[in-house]
Amino acid sequence: MAHTFTVTFDGFPEPVRVPSGSLLSDAVRLAGIELQQPCGGQGRCGRCAVLVQSGAVRRRSSLRLSAEDVAAGYALACQTVIEGDLQVHVPPQEKIERRLTTDRTAVEVSPPADYDPATVQPLRRYTLTLSPPSMDDQTDDWARLQTALRQQAGLSEVKVSLPVLRRIGQALRDGDWTVTVTLDMKTWDCPGCPAALIDIQPGVIPAGDPLWGVAIDIGTTTVTLWLVDLITGKVQAQASEYNQQINRGEDVISRIIYASKSPENGEEMQRLVLDTIHDVLKRACGRVGIQPEQVMKAVIAGNSTMMHLLLGIPAASIRLSPFVTAVNHVPTLSASEVGLGIHPNATVDCLPGVASYVGADITAGVYASGMETAQGITLFLDVGTNGETVLGTRDWLVTCACSAGPAFEGAGVRYGMRATRGAIEEVWINAETAEPTYRVIGGVKPSGICGSGLISLLAEMFMTGVIDKAGHYNTHLNTPRIREGEHGLEYVVAWADETYCGRDIAITHVDVDNLLRAKAAIYAGFTVMSESVGVPLDAVEQVLIGGSFGKYINVEKAVQIGLLPDMPWERFQFLGNTSVKGAYFALLDQRARQRIHEIAARMTYIELSADNSFYDAFMSAMFLPHTDYRRFPTIAAALEETTKNLSRPGS
């Protein structure tokens, strides 16, 4: 005889009765309570977690719940069998979402707690009061200013440039012989060298007023700029945009080829990246209400090719064997030399690179990630257009690079976009119906899919059998979402009436292929490197991930597609854009700048093209999650579980 059990929901007066063997989700539905089940009740998304306050239940699966969650009484409604009378609390949806953020890590940026501009900031501002000239004292303006600098700021030797000299006289008189000067102490690379006078303004600028600097990451695909107040160390505005050079080639190789064709092309590439920087600079400055000319310093990170193209240095040798750059350690430059539209005298500091394919973005990233001080073996992955990887500890660092393509930054994918408002950032697919649910940044109608959304989408399509392990669409599924589109087979994530653009947002088989290539290149890169230095991946204690594909990475899904190795989730940490972060630290603190210099000097570069092991590893990784499924035991187990639950023709 079948028992019935009574389930009482917190805050709902009427208990419901359900037959034994029912799922908690059945009871929730009976009670008329809204509970999201984007995965279609497969126990994969964790969105239906409820708190069982009392009573007996049997959890068929607790995926997405931690041991503490289970101990506290949390259970997935869709996976939990009712075995007694229950008292249940259904948390509000946003609380569930918040709890689930434990499986993704987003890192906010804040200045170091002990940031003291007076000791570590090379940019200094002094207000000086000069004695006015008279018939008795006909000392020239510059000498007069030098005297004030010596007496009031303790600077015995200061360098001045012609543009500043041109402004001194006016500023002194406008300010009635009180001026505020900005100097760059240049202490890290040239101890004992004279400080440079960058700017002179009439009158007093209060000590607490912002002193502006920018940290810039020039990515092959995305340019990111942080506008920083050097007095407080705080990032006051962030802006990023696709690098306008994209129209001249998606990867560094095609950019080099284009730029090398003629001097005009080289100049065009320089102009395109400067235009992009000026665009984000204007936007960032606009947000805090300043003019770009008020920015007194720029620190720039970027891969070696981007650095060469920015500076108008021929980059052809990067592409040709034996693959050398024109320069790894660029000397300090001025903004007017570079053509950067900030204060013309501002110092432009290009961070150092290691090799042709391991640039300043990685040296900056290694510093920002903290791996150069790590005791245990650490793997640092920069998931960008170039998949650079660094393995090591505080004692040793090896690095390699491979071309991943721009897919994870949303470029080179039909409906790809940057991780901004309107981007689909996470997707779940119902395994029974192949219907998707998605979340959009800003909660608006979607315009496209960003990198994290693409990772999530690829994983869901794979785990639910929409695509097979080779990434081919399963046309045997009974769903209108898989269809023959203009560009071949595709899966529709959002129908036109749900989207901002008014068109169906779909992912084509070409997109899937690009994503597969990108993830395969990155996975192959770090596996070949770890094998070549004799460190098995199991020995890696932490995996630090940098990249600008979203504000977080869903580790579970990145493992499912074989982008990240199958290891306990707590070993992964997502750091966001580590390149701009490293530039930011270098902008704030001359000691950080010094460390980045040292990191560049001590990294060992491994050339992956030296033998065919990379190609082999790449082909092996061109599969979901990997041709060698023994490398992904938890995914294999999860797949087996899913297949058991599904009986579907053709899958």
Added chain:
Amino acid sequence: MPVEIVKDKWPGSVRQVTLGATAAEGGTRSHTVTVGGEASLPFMHFEAPMPNRPRVAIEIKDRRPDDWSPLLLEVWGAAADNPAEWAKAAEQAGADLIVLALSLTKADGSPTQAADAAASVKAVLGATGLPLIVFGPGQAEADNELLVAVAEAAKGERIALGICEDKNYRTIVATAMANGHLVTARTPMDVNLAKQLNILISDMGLPLDRILMDPTTGALGYGIEYGFSVMERLRLAALQGDNMTQLPMLVTPGFEAWKTKESKVGEGVPADWGNWLQRAINWEVMTAVTLLESGADIVVLRHPESVARVKAVIDGLMQPA
């Protein structure tokens, strides 16, 4: 001084795959053919006996082919006009297996219909007691349409259906599963791709002992070294215990050798090249024998003289030293 023979001991072995079904097994074949089962590299009898000898299949077409060498059409004569006669002639020539390759079009240029393919297969099954392998024309849509009809017409005969490729395998595998057949899985000369296709096919639920893999090869002088080394690596992976590579290998040296200039062209070539027919046969035999040494379990040939010579080589190689 006694010399100790060093022996490798492998943890893995190749699966045995049986083609054809006798009356007792629900088919009409006079006997079945089992391939695979190796526990060492080819012909290393002192390490582990080879339980099954490599087999020779003869490729026939459902109608007189338009693009075959005149040397082949000459030797098969009138039999090439009729698949049943051709199959009989092939059996007499010593074939262990028949490969029936369906044409995209009929002699009048109209597309081969499902009913035509089914009729050809039935005719061949009626004419010979040998187990059968059927290849589609090599275009996804035609393959799927024709092979479904073939699979149903040959239900119970445990034939092998081909050619599955990574972009088109679902329909062929599904019909093989539904009708108790095998499939052949072809990938373009890459160890990983071969393994991936085996995984995709077995993910659909077809047992691994019903899959033959075709890693693709090139003819002598046309990339055979590459094909050889891919096959060798696949076999080494299998012996080392990699489940998804432990499948017998079928290769098509006949197809490869007969498209080379050396075999195809009899006029306007240097006199030093010698007798055209002998050269063409040598080319096919050398290609096939080389592939046997790299681990081939089934070689598909075209010329009856090649079949006799390759079988003689296999006889010799199967003798323990």
